[in-house]
Amino acid sequence: MTSLRSVGVLVALVGFACGCTSKVAGSVTIDGQPFTVAECRSGAAFNFSGIQLADASGRNLRLVQRVDGGISAAVFAPGQAKGDMFDGSCGTIEIRTQNSRINNIRNVEGKATLSCTGNGHTLDGTIEFENCH
Numbered sequence: 001m002t003s004l005r006s007v008g009v010l011v012a013l014v015g016f017a018c019g020c021t022s023k024v025a026g027s028v029t030i031d032g033q034p035f036t037v038a039e040c041r042s043g044a045a046f047n048f049s050g051i052q053l054a055d056a057s058g059r060n061l062r063l064v065q066r067v068d069g070g071i072s073a074a075v076f077a078p079g080q081a082k083g084d085m086f087d088g089s090c091g092t093i094e095i096r097t098q099n100s101r102i103n104n105i106r107n108v109e110g111k112a113t114l115s116c117t118g119n120g121h122t123l124d125g126t127i128e129f130e131n132c133h
Contacts, residue, residue, distance in 0.1 A: 022107075022132050024053070028061070028114060028125035030075055035061060035125075040132035042108045050093065051108065051132050061123075063112055065093050071112060075121055087118035102133040 028035040036055055043050035049065040058078030063071050070089030076082070095110035109130035114123050 022130070024127060024129045024132075026111075026125060026127035028053075028123070028127055030059075030061065030123055031121055035059075037127075040129050042105050042132050044105050044108075045103075045133070050095065051110075051112075051129060053127075063090070063093060063114075065095055069093070071114065073114070073116065073123055075123070084119035084121055086116040086121060086123055088116060090114055090116035090123055098131065100131065100133075105133055107131045107133045 022040045024037040024040050028037070035053070037053045038056045039054040041052045041054075043052060043062075043064065046052060050063045050071070053061045053063070060076040060083070062074045062076065062083060064073070066072055066089065068089070069092055071091050071093045073086045073090040074083035091112060091114040093110060093112040095108050098107040098109055100107045107130075109132070111128040112126070114125050114127070116123050
């Protein structure tokens with residue numbers, strides 16, 4: 001995606017099995033504070049359709065693709081297995097599998113538009129991603 005380079009934040013991670021580089025661009029805020037992505041993973045690694053994003057502190061943002069094209073989202077504190085769910089649909093996500101694989105998980109690419117509240121949290125922003133494994 002050529003537009004990835006023209007959008008705000010760009011994060012690169014090396015995929016060891018295929019030499020692929022994960023790329024995430026956009027601007028996401030949780031509770032009004034920037035959520036700076038340090039890692040992007042395919043939801044398939046966690047048995048769901050979508051993506052999981054992590055920041056440098058270990059906080060995770062899980063974006064689960066719903067059958068209606070919307071997103072169910074949850075934010076996880078560092079080291080926690082249970083997250084705080086946001087209410088209802090948190091926006092839209094377009095997600096496509098790519099040809100590359102790491103540990104038998106196909107990389108994914110796409111984009112999401114986010115806007116919701118729940119459990120005392122707010123989530124807003126847009127994000128584009130590719131080679132999330």
